Amino acid sequence: MSNSTAIxxxxxxxxxxGSAFAxxxxxxxxxxxxxxxxxxxxxxxxxxxxx
Ligand SMILES: [Zn+2]
Numbered sequence: 740m741s742n743s744t745a746i747x748x749x750x751x752x753x754x755x756x757g758s759a760f761a762x763x764x765x766x767x768x769x770x771x772x773x774x775x776x777x778x779x780x781x782x783x784x785x786x787x788x789x790x
Contacts, residue, residue, distance in 0.1 A: 748773070755783030762786060 745774050751762040751770055758779060760772040763774050770786040771777060 751780060751786040751790045752789060753779040754785040754787055755779060758783040760786070761775040761790070762788075764788070 746766070747764045749762055749764050749770075750759060751772075752759045756779060758781070760779070761769050762772050763775075764770055770788070772779065772786075779786075
């Protein structure tokens with residue numbers, strides 16, 4: 740009954756184009772934009788979390 744599997748909602752920016760997105764951060768560290776398949780519309784797949 741731990742929270743280790745919780746998915747956290749955060750804001751992140753695309754490392755490629757700098758666009759900001761609402762994202763979900765998965766327990767294993769994956770970052771996925773909410774409402775998008777997987778990537779930024781620019782094709783970027785790397786995202787940096789905003790604090
Ligand atoms: Zn982008």
